[in-house]
Amino acid sequence: MNKSNPRERLVVVGNGMAGIRTVEELLALDPGRYDVTVFGAEPHVNYNRIMLSPVLAGEKTFQDIVLNDRDWYAANGITLHAGDRVVGVDRAAKLVMAVSGLFVPYDKLLLATGSDPFIVPVPGKDLPGVVTFRDLADVDAMLAASAEGGSAVVIGGGLLGLEAAAGLKARGMDVTVLHLMPTLMERQLDPAAGHLLEQALEKRGIRVITRANTHAILGEGKVTGVRLDDGREIAADIVVMAVGIRPSTGLARAAGIEVNRGVLVDDHMRTSDPAILAVGECVEHRGHCYGLVAPLWDMAKVAAAQLAGDGGRAYQGSVTSTKLKVTGIDVFSAGDFAEGKGREEIVLRDAARGVYKRLVIQDNRIVGVVLYGETADGPWFFDLLRQGTDITDLRESLIFGQAYAGGAPLDPMAAVAALPDEAEICGCNGVCKGQVTSAITAKGLTDVDGVRAATKASASCGSCTGQVEKLLALTLGDRYKPAAVQPVCACTSHGHDEVRRRIVSQGLKSIQAVMQALEWKTSCGCAKCRPALNFYLLATWPGEYVDDQQSRFVNERLHANIQKDGTYSVVPRMWGGVTSAKELRAIADVADKYAIPTVKVTGGQRIDLLGVRKEDLPAVWADLNAAGMVSGHAYAKGLRTVKTCVGTDWCRFGTQDSTGLGIKLEKFLWGSWTPAKLKMAVSGCPRNCAESTCKDIGIICVDSGYEIHFAGAAGLEIRGTEVLCHVGTEAEVLEVCAALVQAYREQGRYLERVYKWAKRVGSDAIRAQVVADLSNRRALYDRFVHSQQFAQVDPWAERVRGLDAHEFQPLSPLPVLEPAE
Amino acid sequence: MSNALSWVAIGTLSDIPVRGARTVNTPNGRVAVFRTADDRIFALDDRCPHKGGPLAQGIVHDRSVTCPLHNLVIDLATGEARGEDRLCARTLPVRVEGGRVLLGLGQRAVQAA
Numbered sequence: 001m002n003k004s005n006p007r008e009r010l011v012v013v014g015n016g017m018a019g020i021r022t023v024e025e026l027l028a029l030d031p032g033r034y035d036v037t038v039f040g041a042e043p044h045v046n047y048n049r050i051m052l053s054p055v056l057a058g059e060k061t062f063q064d065i066v067l068n069d070r071d072w073y074a075a076n077g078i079t080l081h082a083g084d085r086v087v088g089v090d091r092a093a094k095l096v097m098a099v100s101g102l103f104v105p106y107d108k109l110l111l112a113t114g115s116d117p118f119i120v121p122v123p124g125k126d127l128p129g130v131v132t133f134r135d136l137a138d139v140d141a142m143l144a145a146s147a148e149g150g151s152a153v154v155i156g157g158g159l160l161g162l163e164a165a166a167g168l169k170a171r172g173m174d175v176t177v178l179h180l181m182p183t184l185m186e187r188q189l190d191p192a193a194g195h196l197l198e199q200a201l202e203k204r205g206i207r208v209i210t211r212a213n214t215h216a217i218l219g220e221g222k223v224t225g226v227r228l229d230d231g232r233e234i235a236a237d238i239v240v241m242a243v244g245i246r247p248s249t250g251l252a253r254a255a256g257i258e259v260n261r262g263v264l265v266d267d268h269m270r271t272s273d274p275a276i277l278a279v280g281e282c283v284e285h286r287g288h289c290y291g292l293v294a295p296l297w298d299m300a301k302v303a304a305a306q307l308a309g310d311g312g313r314a315y316q317g318s319v320t321s322t323k324l325k326v327t328g329i330d331v332f333s334a335g336d337f338a339e340g341k342g343r344e345e346i347v348l349r350d351a352a353r354g355v356y357k358r359l360v361i362q363d364n365r366i367v368g369v370v371l372y373g374e375t376a377d378g379p380w381f382f383d384l385l386r387q388g389t390d391i392t393d394l395r396e397s398l399i400f401g402q403a404y405a406g407g408a409p410l411d412p413m414a415a416v417a418a419l420p421d422e423a424e425i426c427g428c429n430g431v432c433k434g435q436v437t438s439a440i441t442a443k444g445l446t447d448v449d450g451v452r453a454a455t456k457a458s459a460s461c462g463s464c465t466g467q468v469e470k471l472l473a474l475t476l477g478d479r480y481k482p483a484a485v486q487p488v489c490a491c492t493s494h495g496h497d498e499v500r501r502r503i504v505s506q507g508l509k510s511i512q513a514v515m516q517a518l519e520w521k522t523s524c525g526c527a528k529c530r531p532a533l534n535f536y537l538l539a540t541w542p543g544e545y546v547d548d549q550q551s552r553f554v555n556e557r558l559h560a561n562i563q564k565d566g567t568y569s570v571v572p573r574m575w576g577g578v579t580s581a582k583e584l585r586a587i588a589d590v591a592d593k594y595a596i597p598t599v600k601v602t603g604g605q606r607i608d609l610l611g612v613r614k615e616d617l618p619a620v621w622a623d624l625n626a627a628g629m630v631s632g633h634a635y636a637k638g639l640r641t642v643k644t645c646v647g648t649d650w651c652r653f654g655t656q657d658s659t660g661l662g663i664k665l666e667k668f669l670w671g672s673w674t675p676a677k678l679k680m681a682v683s684g685c686p687r688n689c690a691e692s693t694c695k696d697i698g699i700i701c702v703d704s705g706y707e708i709h710f711a712g713a714a715g716l717e718i719r720g721t722e723v724l725c726h727v728g729t730e731a732e733v734l735e736v737c738a739a740l741v742q743a744y745r746e747q748g749r750y751l752e753r754v755y756k757w758a759k760r761v762g763s764d765a766i767r768a769q770v771v772a773d774l775s776n777r778r779a780l781y782d783r784f785v786h787s788q789q790f791a792q793v794d795p796w797a798e799r800v801r802g803l804d805a806h807e808f809q810p811l812s813p814l815p816v817l818e819p820a821e
Numbered sequence: 822m823s824n825a826l827s828w829v830a831i832g833t834l835s836d837i838p839v840r841g842a843r844t845v846n847t848p849n850g851r852v853a854v855f856r857t858a859d860d861r862i863f864a865l866d867d868r869c870p871h872k873g874g875p876l877a878q879g880i881v882h883d884r885s886v887t888c889p890l891h892n893l894v895i896d897l898a899t900g901e902a903r904g905e906d907r908l909c910a911r912t913l914p915v916r917v918e919g920g921r922v923l924l925g926l927g928q929r930a931v932q933a934a
Contacts, residue, residue: 181860182839191858338859338884524840524858527880527887527894550840554878554889562889566875811832811845811854813924 007035010307011096011106013086013251015040017049018280018296019112020068025304027076033308036078037104039096042135043083045069049135050293053325056139056167089255091273108307111252111263111271111278115245115291120155124217130239133164142238146171150237153177153226155214157184159324161242162197165206166326168240176234177201178212178226180243188322188333192523193356193372195512200329200354209234247282247289262289267314269303279303285317292320321382323375330371332378335385336360337368348399349519351463356516357399358523364392377401416470425467428460436468440475447483448472461505463517465498489528494518496532496749503540511537511548525551532750535637538673539745542787549804555635558807559795560617563610568617570609571634572624573670576644576662576682577605586627590620604641604679606632618808621796630794633670637751639678639741642666643691647684647701656701658684661730665699668734669741671791672784675748675757678741693721696754697737702726706733710740710766711758719755722763725771739770739780742787746780826914828923834860837922842877842886847926852913853877854922855897857884863897864915864924870900870908 010026012019015038023036040046044062051065073080081098088097095103117132119125131141145152146168154165157179169175177184183194184201198208213229217239225235247262258264258272262284269277269285279299281291290296295318305313321334337360348357353373359381360368365388369381380402384391397404421434439445439454451468452459458468473480485495492499499518508514511533515525525533530551537545555561560568574583587607591599598610612620621631634640642665645651647658662682669680681690682699692698694714698721700707705728709721724740727733743766748757758766770777799808831845837856844867845852853867853876861884867877874890884897894903900910914925 182858186860338857338861522883524882526882527892530880530882550838550881553880558878562875562878564872564874564890566873566878806836806838806843810851811836811843811922813829813831813845813847 008033008107009105010034010036010108010110011104012036012038012110012112013089013096014038014110014112014114014280014282015042015044015046015080015082016112016114016280017046017067017293018114018300019110020046021296021300022110022112022279022303022307023076023078024068025300026307029304029310030308031076034108036076037106038073038078038080039084039086039098039104040080040082041085042137044136045073045080045082047136050325052133052136052139053163053167055136056133056142056164057170057327058167059327062136086251089251089276091255091257091276094275107275109276110303110307111257111276111282112280113248113251113282115281116248117241118244118246119241120214120243122214122216124219124223125241127217127219127223127239128221129219129223129237130217130241133160133240133242134245142168142240143171145238146173148237149173151176151235152238152240153234153236154240154242155226156240156242156244157181157208157210158187158242158244159185159322160245161240162201163325164240164242165201166204166329168238169204169206173238175205176207176209176236178214178228178234179208179210180213182210184208184210185324185331185333189331189372190337190358190370190523192358192512192515193331193333193370195510196354196356196372196516197324197329197331199513245281245291247284249282252278252282260284267302267316268306268311269299269315270306277303277306285315288317290318290320292322294318294320319386321369321378323378330373330375332371332375332382333369334378334382335366335368337370343367345523346399347521347523349516351517351519359399361391364390364395366391413470413474416467417474425471426455426457426460426464429456431455431457433471436471437475440472445472446476446480462498462502463506488532489526491515491520491522491525491529492518493521499533500536500540500747500749503536509537509541509545511551535673535675535750539787543790556637557804558614558617559631559633559635559799560612561635565611567611567613569634570612570617570620570624571602571606571632572629573632573666574606574629575666576642576659578644578659578663579607583627583629586624586629590623593623594620596620602634602641604634605643606634606641608634615808615810618799618805622800625794625797625800631796636673637676638671638673639666639669639680641679642669643679643681643695645682645684645689647682651684653687654684654701655703656684656706658682658690658699658701661699661701661706661733662690664730664734665737668738668788671793672741672745672788673791674741674745676751676753678744678754680737694718695721697740699733699737705729708733708736708740711755711763713753713755717755722758724767735777735781736770738784739777740766742780742784743769745784745787826925826927828916829926830921831924832922833920834862834917834922835920837862840881842879842881844875844877845924847924849927851875852924853886854915854924855881855886857881857897861897862915862917862922864913865895865897865900866911866913868910869893869895870902870910876910 046068048065048067054060084098084100086096087099095105097103117134131138151174152168154161154177157177165175165177183191184197201208215229216227218225223239225233227233249259249263252263253259263278263282265278265283265285269279271278280296298318302313302315324331343362346359355373358370366385371378419433423433425433435455436457443454445451458465487493508517514533534548534551549557560570594616596609600608602608642662644659644662648654678696680697681692681695683690683692684701692700694712698709707726708724710724712721713719837843840858842853842855851867853865855863867875869876869888871893874888876886878889879886885894887894900912902908916923
């Protein structure tokens with residue numbers, strides 16, 4: 001190189017990680033080539049922006065995160081204009097203009113302008129106290145606010161938002177995170193891991209509100225709170241907007257450089273102007289914009305080579321991984337973890353340690369990784385993913401991580417065998433391994449229930465049941481014959497009863513919590529287990545658990561019965577099978593008005609309107625509601641009909657008011673969800689005209705009172721009922737029936753009819769609970785009454801008022817057409 | 822020309838429930854637009870290849886939907902039924918752009934709309 005020539009001039013716009021890394025790479029390749037001038041909008045030297053979170057949290061100081069101090073710039077002959085923003089580029093004259101009025105000529109220009117935080121366009125967004133989380137000034141603003149305590153709202157539950165939330169919490173603020181999507185960090189985590197993360201944050205006292213759509217930021221002259229679309233208001237002394245970033249392209253755009261979402265660059269980081277290169281978050285390369293640090297390093301290498309005259313090096317795009325930097329919460333994700341054809345997942349959940357790991361495999365290669373709670377193997381998995389390594393030979397032990405790679409699959413039995421006798425097995429009751437094994441031997445125990453009775457191990461929360469089973473197997477050898485349990489579905493090895501028991505004992509209150517605690521083998525269940533879990537949670541936590549509509553079969557979601565042609569049938573309730581001219585007239589009018597093709601009398605003493613279009617359902621219901629009729633739940637796993645005869649009102653044989661009792665029963669029991677459908681009848685005398693003896697619960701009136709029957713069937717199977725008991729008054733009928741229904745709700749397996757439940761647990765056992773044990777009967781009755789206050793809402797009326805409107809209306813295409821690329 | 826696609830905005834992502842679906846009427850029939858737990862969007866003819874069940878009303882799990890009529894499990898991306906049935910529902914191109922859901926329709930269908 002001819003040293004006598006003046007050196008070329010390189011101007012770098014952006015004193016951040018991408019720009020300065022490029023300069024460093026360039027200095028390593030060709031130290032004397034350029035006179036380098038760097039402009040930075042911030043009044044600082046280059047610092048590690050991704051470490052702002054620990055600075056906010058008080059774990060590091062600014063000095064700790066400085067990457068290049070002033071001496072470095074001086075030693076390398078770099079002119080730094082920190083705090084002087086570049087406002088224009090004159091490409092013809094090859095000059096940059098800074099806000100200070102400085103003009104600097106260039107031969108080569110490197111744009112590394114980074115990105116800008118996205119500001120949600122809501123009223124109040126410009127109020128003092130609304131900050132972003134992007135640079136040191138933002139951190140200083142947050143620190144100033146947190147010094148006075150008070151409360152903070154963070155809008156955005158992504159990486160940056162959660163780090164801001166954790167930092168502000170660590171600084172003593174009362175923090176609420178608002179997130180638009182249903183689960184946190186939904187771009188990086190699957191819903192299962194997002195749910196665990198939410199729980200962990202809540203445990204630290206950070207309030208998380210998902211599906212939160214910010215309507216306005218409140219305050220006069222200074223922020224005081226945030227109002228959501230649903231009207232909720234959350235007080236705030238500071239609001240942090242962390243909903244995302246956008247490539248900062250204003251300068252490039254104004255200079256006439258080609259810009260799409262980001263500044264467009266080729267594989268050599270060149271923009272549309274050959275004298276201008278761009279790197280970092282401001283660029284768009286092959287349709288991708290990156291917001292993470294790893295791609296910057298790759299880009300910097302290529303840009304530096306290009307500046308040094310080596311055009312052979314090309315940037316191919318980056319595969320990125322994400323790690324949340326919140327101390328004590330370990331989250332890692334990489335790649336693509338959506339389910340799909342030809343894709344399999346390997347899921348490992350360890351409820352005791354709060355671990356969830358999921359690998360998505362396609363063609364024997366890892367394509368996606370989500371790790372929660374234990375992320376040490378993240379880089380190893382990420383490496384396998386990036387290299388596209390064939391994992392066939394590692395498969396058996398892959399999910400256990402690198403330490404086990406290629407070795408024998410973990411033998412959980414060996415792990416339990418290796419435990420010393422003093423090792424605690426049951427944390428709830430303080431039972432150690434020696435106590436369990438010696439009880440098995442000394443008392444001749446052969447099953448888990450025996451161990452529970454003798455030692456209390458696994459008798460409380462039950463999370464050690466697996467270990468107790470292994471101890472039984474180790475101690476008894478081949479003599480241990482675990483009862484074959486039919487799993488709920490292929491997503492789990494647990495049966496229905498164990499799932500129900502753990503929901504109660506561990507206080508599990510969401511589908512995701514159940515899946516994690518019971519170590520589900522899939523990430524989000526299937527069409528078999530989700531409706532079952534939804535019912536169990538609903539029955540266990542009345543008034544507390546929110547029904548998951550998406551885990552319901554269509555009939556229970558739309559409150560009508562789907563027919564083979566996709567239309568629906570509508571059955572209004574006719575209490576006890578009694579109707580009136582007014583009701584019949586309303587039904588006739590509805591049939592005419594909505595051109596309902598078939599009107600049919602059902603087997604349960606009511607009228608079925610068949611062939612109703614989905615879009616018409618709310619209007620049909622509105623008309624029926626107006627005539628005083630409500631949903632007949634003909635679609636529900638719940639009370640269907642109470643069929644009656646006319647009893648003492650009309651019949652010469654009638655012994656009691658069977659019609660009146662039927663109506664009372666129906667008005668008392670309707671609306672409650674049960675494991676399967678529930679059909680009832682009340683007959684006024686033993687001639688049994690209402691056919692009570694083939695119902696789930698049937699009443700037969702006699703002179704001396706009422707015989708309560710149960711466990712009949714007249715469907716796939718024919719079964720006469722058994723007598724539950726004889727009572728003297730209507731009030732007792734109501735109490736016994738409610739107690740029986742509640743026992744069924746608490747013990748029945750999902751989709752198990754009463755007769756099957758009775759066959760499984762024994763009719764005598766049921767009699768003992770709901771007849772003989774009066775205090776237990778009363779307790780069951782009370783629990784039923786409690787749950788009814790949340791259940792007895794007419795679902796039709798709710799939907800007439802507009803609930804779930806999206807279920808009934810198709811989307812309407814907007815008249816906006818654009819040609820496809 | 823008849824092969825050319827036009828993208829028709831049919832609503833926003835938030836119009837479709839997570840792990841759920843909405844339908845949209847097109848000149849070529851009713852289309853079911855699904856949204857999975859991880860916010861991916863898929864579009865299929867709203868007709869189960871088995872007995873014509875309305876797929877949009879099924880339970881959505883993973884990247885599949887279970888038909889409400891007879892529990893056939895359909896892969897949302899390919900339209901293929903799980904199992905040996907060799908049944909397949911027609912898929913339609915769909916994408917999300919700036920929160921808007923765009924459905925790809927044949928030119929003729931668009932003009933008719």
